[in-house]
Amino acid sequence: MTTAAIDTSVVVALADEHDKWHAHALSLRDAILAAGLQQVYFDCVINEALGVVGRRAEEQRRSEQFSRLLDGLLALIPAEAITWISGAGERLFSEILALCRQHQGKLNYHDALMALTCRELDVDVIVSFDGDFDAIPWLARVRDPADVGRVGGAS
Numbered sequence: 001m002t003t004a005a006i007d008t009s010v011v012v013a014l015a016d017e018h019d020k021w022h023a024h025a026l027s028l029r030d031a032i033l034a035a036g037l038q039q040v041y042f043d044c045v046i047n048e049a050l051g052v053v054g055r056r057a058e059e060q061r062r063s064e065q066f067s068r069l070l071d072g073l074l075a076l077i078p079a080e081a082i083t084w085i086s087g088a089g090e091r092l093f094s095e096i097l098a099l100c101r102q103h104q105g106k107l108n109y110h111d112a113l114m115a116l117t118c119r120e121l122d123v124d125v126i127v128s129f130d131g132d133f134d135a136i137p138w139l140a141r142v143r144d145p146a147d148v149g150r151v152g153g154a155s
Helices: 008-015 022-035 043-059 063-076 086-102 109-120 131-135 145-151
Strands: 003-006 038-042 125-127 140-142
Touching: 008 022, 008 043, 008 063, 022 145, 038 043, 038 109, 043 063, 043 086, 043 109, 086 109, 109 125, 109 131, 131 140, 140 145
Parallel strands: 003 038, 003 125, 125 140
Antiparallel strands: none
16 A cells, blocks of 8 residues: 655645645645545644644634644644654754755755655655655655545555
């Protein structure tokens, strides 16, 4: 079975119906489920998603919706579905910095940590609206429902 790491951009779009990518993310999620891809959610994605959702709610003057957005996020990704990788940051620190440097800052710390962890866990697909991952040779980025078919599914 193909395993796909789900990036922050997709998680935020799924959790927030006001996100410009919300409908697209729902279609993408449906295609992933239909194809039978196993999904993995890293703790650093939850970290980033909480920050984005909170900041966005405040900027859009809808802070009163934060608890509902948080509940939606937790319904989407319950604690038992999270793969905890942030602790690997210490062990992978020099590799993370090297990857960030190699990509001239286009790849941030969490994205580099995710990419390296995907390599270690034999996860070769990342579901993301961010092009940052396109330059990572061991990852195939899925951004559209049509992309799901090219990365496989149950094998």
